Amino acid sequence: MAENIADHKFEFYGEGLPDVDRGELRGRLIVIEGSDGIGRSTQVAMLKPWLESNGHAVLDTGMTRSALAGRGIKQAKAGITLGPISLTLFYATDFADRLENEMIPALRAGFIVLTDRYIYSLIARAIVRGLDADWVKSFYGLALKPDAVFYMRGDVKDLIPRVLRSPAGFDYWESGMDMHLGADLFDSFREYQTRMLSVFDSMVDTYGFEVIDATQPIDIIYRNLQRRIGQLLRAMR
């Protein structure tokens, strides 16, 4: 017997949000996680029309896209003036705004929410910057546990050609330049992304990540994701 929709019920990581009736959330929450430049958004861009063509309504969302805090974060990062605690909390504000005002209403309406990154990237960035992991996890107790987290994994050497394919090249923040890890963007990028990877890897079991080998060709990854997401959604037909 396939899982009945009525059997599906979301849980929160912690205390959750006030005034949310989990029983009302009929949709599914799917997360694509992984390093900067690993190809997450490419996959999201392919998965969305595929899901829609199969009759599912899809909300796609990602970091710093909130109506409330997205612009503020981008401006602050452009000025390179954020300390690690402020940056972490600004991201949490952005996340909470999208969770409460986009994701939860969409789940209530029965949408598939496909999110490019979730709390894991944010927790990892904070941990790499030396903040207390328990502290960061405590306020992300407001987050819903997703139905699936696909962790697109590749080594740092796999990231470098991807970054250099973009005209902007190495990005200040994606290189962790605020942490003074290396003499230049390249050294810093390598060190920062190595640290990020080790935090991501340490989360695989804790958060039940499904690991996807991101060094494979795009279409192989895509078919792999289609198959796994297809299984997940079969119960929704």
Next chain:
Amino acid sequence: MYGDHEFPGKLFIVEGIDGSGKSTQLSLLQQWLRREGYMVFFSEWNSSPLVRETTRRGKKKQMLTPTTFSLIHATDLADRIERHIIPPLKAGAIVLADRYIYTAFARDAARGVSPRWVRELYRFAVKPTIAFYFRVPLEVSLKRILGARAGLKHYEAGMDLGLSDDIEESFKLFQGRIRDRYEGMIDEFNLTVIDATGSIEEQQNEVRSIVERELRDVPKHPLPMVEF
């Protein structure tokens, strides 16, 4: 994660409901400390230039939920702590803050946010040397505020809670809830209670004598005099 600090400076903060007179008292304290030759740095609630625009937009468009209201104010304080509070404390300055984490604990809980969650959220904050709580009966503060102001704002009146359609009535109910929260925090955080119904001079004398006891090791930096 700062918590109990061992910086050479001191942090004095004032708390209380709107109209308790805490800002007046803090500003008088600042004048005195400056005159005495201390390095003084003043930091106000909700004043981070970095976060201000986001907060302003959220309030103007009424797009804040209790959770995002809480988070954006935590972001604001984090920025001020990293930028305006820790560095002066390290430099041995006296930092004065008009409102601090207790404002968030009181307001956010009054909005229905979990008190435990919000206390955990603010764990990054450095512990004040003294936290003054200006205690005033609700009727007194309401008379001061409602007599003096042109108009109440949506969030400060707690209109987002749907307590009443009348903004003045909502403000009264919300302030009452916040006051209850402050009262409940006196023992939890060892707040120093000042009777805010006394005269301004009486209150200031009390504040100064409490502050003075904490300043024994704080260096003074009087303005340079002409050298002989």
